[in-house]
């Protein structure tokens with residue numbers, strides 16, 4: 479089975495920084511999703527639709543909370559930290 483050289487992956491243009499579920503880590507850079515590149519991409523995609531971005535991020539937060547608490551039901555992530563990570567960064571005053 480052919481394997482992808484990590485160096486090749488790093489130089490592949492336009493590989494989307496999408497979440498690896500259920501861990502919610504970036505498939506490209508392994509940072510907690512949305513990583514910096516994913517945030518920039520989302521800001522660009524929703525540049526003229528701040529409400530749409532917030533609605534999308536709330537839906538993502540809902541799915542992420544379900545996944546992350548299922549993985550770690552007794553010591554799950556802090557709800558406020560999850561809100562900041564998935565939704566809070568996109569508040570309109572942060573878009574300027």
Ligand SMILES: [Zn+2]
Nearest residue numbers: 495504507513
């Ligand atoms: Zn990434």
